[in-house]
Amino acid sequence: MLDCSNLMMEQCSYPSIFIYGHRATGKSHVMHTLLKELELPYATVSCVECVSVGLLFEQVLLSLFGSDSASLLSRSPSLSDFVRVYKQLCVQASAKQTRYIVLDRAELLRNMETNLLPAFLRLQELDNVTVILLSEIVWDKFRPNTGCFEPLLLHFPDYSKGELQQILSEDSHPSYSPELYSAFINILLGVFYSVCRDLRELRHLAALNFSKFVEPLEQVKEGDTHKLWRNIEPHLKKAMQTVYLREVSSVQWEQQLQMEEKEAGAVRGLSAHAHVELPYYSKFLLIAAYLASYNPARTDKRFFLKHHGKIKKTNFLKKHEKTSNHLLGPKPFPLDRLLAIFYSVVDSRVAPTASVFSQISSLVTLQLLNQVGHDDQLDAPKYKCAVSLDFILAISRTVSFDMVKYLYDFL
Structure with missing residues (x-):
């Protein structure tokens, strides 16, 4: 906190400061407290709330120049519109002190226009302003490919x-x-x-x-x-x-x-x-894992493919398959089969995001799924479902899913 205070008290301000650290390490609180205690002109903008570039520009102008400043922007402002209005307002309301623009959760800027971040890092060419980026990721993962001015890096370590x-x-x-x-x-x-x-x-x-x-x-x-x-x-x-x-x-x-x-x-x-109430999609992942463990792989088309027609169980049954799969126990299945069944049984369309894969890891951590095989294997990981029939029936009832209808042993 003392380093940040010294930076702000210097006469020659830095064009940009990149402050990074894990969540809940005091980044936002420290910056807000310093700017308020030192009575410096500043604008604090949450990039989570700014779903568009126009909202980001409006929040910066409103905080620095008042309620009438945002009306100077066009309806769908571009970066050049913002720079023009910002320069015009700086001439009309010159500040003796350095202005500060604090962009919280700044890693979300990477999802916006490619020239937005380099422009903010060079904003001091228009006025005596310092842009402070608060992020949970390191600068090496943040730096844009187009190249930009390097900010001053400050790290907030985890609490002891x-x-x-x-x-x-x-x-x-x-x-x-x-x-x-x-x-x-x-x-x-x-x-x-x-x-x-x-x-x-x-x-x-x-x-x-x-x-x-x-x-x-x-x-x-x-x-x-x-x-x-x-x-x-x-x-x-x-x-x-x-x-x-x-x-x-x-x-x-x-x-x-x-x-x-x-x-x-x-x-x-x-x-x-x-x-314990599992998250909504984790329930369907667990249901899909149970179906993959106890249904033969060749029956997936019969249960999950539309317009498959009516196929009797005897067409699937081989001579040596006379024992119930539930008596034999769960069998391992690959990750791609789990995801295929999951996308078939879930009610809404779900994109294959990192959230889905993290929930699979959570199910493994909770010992509801078991990962089989070795970590050094070249092919995709394989899993086994580790819950009982009574447990999965209770889970399926909470999401109104007819589990018995999709189990091969109950045909």
Whole structure:
């Protein structure tokens, strides 16, 4: 923060500054606080909200020159229109101090016009202005192919464990002492710090699990952290299985804990996932994986190809196939077959984006899918579905999918 302050206090300002770091490392907060405390003229624009170049230009002009400035732009402004209006307004309202344009989530600029980023990096040729780009990716992945002025690079590192402890402890519950909440945060970080260092996600986990942590306080004292830890430990381990996925809301999480307490016996292993609400497309991916594991590959046309005609099961059945596939267990299948079945059974059209592949990885992490084979194999990865029939039937009911209709053993 001190480096940023020194940069802004210098008389000769930099044309552009590129600030990068992981999510929730304080980039936006630090810049907003510095510009506000130093009383510098600035415009903060979120590239997520600016779905078009015109909105981006309007937000910059409105923040720097007032409400009447955006009316000077044409209805669908181009980069040259923005430069012309910006230069005109700079002449009319000259500033003694450097103006600052802060573009948050600046990596989204790469999806806009190719000349937009180089133009912003050279905007100081028109006026005493510094463009600050805030991004979650490094400059080497950000730099456009057309070439541009190199900005000054500043890195915001991840918070250390001690810093996370200090920040999260500030959210102490008003009904309990700060010392108790700090002890809870210390336990939370002891479990999750090795797998999650995102401040927002840790704050979400703290809000979900604190009520469970303080439940035994009617029988034990606040200082007896050992008994409090024994009560919260199984719930934190369960929460670790769904970290980052945000599969349930806070209310759903409370309802789930209440249901499990009323049930006779604790549910162990994979069956514990039956009470966890998976994301919508993850359910269909799991359904497709189950069908690929228990249906012979040659029957895919019969189940998933339109206008296939009516084909009896006896036409598929070979002489040696007299045993149910469910008795033989799940068989491995390639990734392309999984995706083909997924796109056939899902209701809406889904593009093969990285989100779909990340959900497959999440299912593997949750042990709902098993990846088979070796990492050094040259062909595509293969998977096995690791859930029971009762589990997949329960999942299919939540998305109104008739699972039995597509299973070869039930024809």
